[in-house]
Amino acid sequence: MVLESISGFYCKLIEVGTEKYTQKMEVEHIKLWNKSFLSLSLFFFAISVYDFIYISSLISYCFFLLSILFFYTIFTDLKFNALAQTFTYLLLSFIFFYISSHIGLGSGIYFYYIPLILSLPVFFKISRNKKAIVLICFFLFFMMFLDIKTNSVKHPVNDMIFFESLLGSIGLVFWLVCFIIIKQAISIKYYKKRVGIWKREAEIDIDKLKEVIDMAVQNSSHFFPKFKELYPYFCERLIEIQPNVVASEQEFCAYIKLGFTTKEIAKFTNSSIRSIEGKKYRIRRKYNISEKVDIYVWAANL
Numbered sequence: 332m333v334l335e336s337i338s339g340f341y342c343k344l345i346e347v348g349t350e351k352y353t354q355k356m357e358v359e360h361i362k363l364w365n366k367s368f369l370s371l372s373l374f375f376f377a378i379s380v381y382d383f384i385y386i387s388s389l390i391s392y393c394f395f396l397l398s399i400l401f402f403y404t405i406f407t408d409l410k411f412n413a414l415a416q417t418f419t420y421l422l423l424s425f426i427f428f429y430i431s432s433h434i435g436l437g438s439g440i441y442f443y444y445i446p447l448i449l450s451l452p453v454f455f456k457i458s459r460n461k462k463a464i465v466l467i468c469f470f471l472f473f474m475m476f477l478d479i480k481t482n483s484v485k486h487p488v489n490d491m492i493f494f495e496s497l498l499g500s501i502g503l504v505f506w507l508v509c510f511i512i513i514k515q516a517i518s519i520k521y522y523k524k525r526v527g528i529w530k531r532e533a534e535i536d537i538d539k540l541k542e543v544i545d546m547a548v549q550n551s552s553h554f555f556p557k558f559k560e561l562y563p564y565f566c567e568r569l570i571e572i573q574p575n576v577v578a579s580e581q582e583f584c585a586y587i588k589l590g591f592t593t594k595e596i597a598k599f600t601n602s603s604i605r606s607i608e609g610k611k612y613r614i615r616r617k618y619n620i621s622e623k624v625d626i627y628v629w630a631a632n633l
Contacts, residue, residue: 344369347405351619354632355571356521363517365405367510372402374506378499386491390434393426413463416454420467423447424474431478439496444475446503453511544589550599555582562588568633573617580617583610587630 345365349358376398383391400419409415424447431440448471451464543561546554555578559566562585569576569584586596597607611626620629 344405348408351621356517359517359521360514363510363513364410367506368401368405368410370506372398372405374398374499374502375401378495382492382495386495390430390438390440390492390495393430397423397426410454413455413460417463417467420447420451420471424471428474428478432481434492436479437493439493441475441478442496442500443503444471444478445500446507447471449504450507453507547586547589547591548599550601555585558582558585558589565630565633576617580610580614584614584630587611587614587626588633590627 345362347365349361352358352361375394379391379393379395379398382394404410424444427440427443427447431438434440448468451468455464455467457464539557539561543554543557545551546557565585565588566581569581583596586599591599593604593607593611596602597604600607614620615622615626618629620626
């Protein structure tokens, strides 16, 4: 019973934020981010507990706060906010510097700068944030240099803290490598699937496509069955994302997929423009399509 409750809580935790996305690859990436931040939270919590029991140093309190920070991040979109990410990097560098200044250079806290620097290209998109990455990287190297230069005063060396820092930084690098590998595997998996769909679309018989378009224009009862034969994966994805989608909504999405405008759909189906706009709005709501996203682009990429 307890294991079932824990499993249920874990599943809900991993699903946080996925309802905002319709693309399966995006959903899998959000799940991966949630799993990663949960693992980071547990990692720092384990270090803080170990440190509190066996060493009783300042590290336990700082790492406990970090575990709470990473756990809280799961429930917010801050993990994708460049400003929040920058603040987190600055905060972490100051925390490491503060701990090192109190415990001494022999604690090996400076090891934590390594995974912090290596993680920059992962958390920041290189194409959009080149300057931010360079500035933060420079700042981290400066803090590490300052740490080594100013905190080299003799402190009582504690081997347990040193090995804890060394193993902790190695663990974070290992976490980073696993994250990159899994993320790439997810992307490759869905890009392969997408390429397969593009190939099928490229192989579609032009005459059959014209026949389906003519049926749509004539509001023929054979339109949707023929469309499903031509684009079987499209309807499968509609049902996969939203199992309670009805046939009439699928048919309306078929018109969108073929690129017909609101006026054209209204004309073909003998409906008012307002009625078609209402249907578009309901499809957006049902599939959580943001107002910023073009519904025609959404249908084309489904």
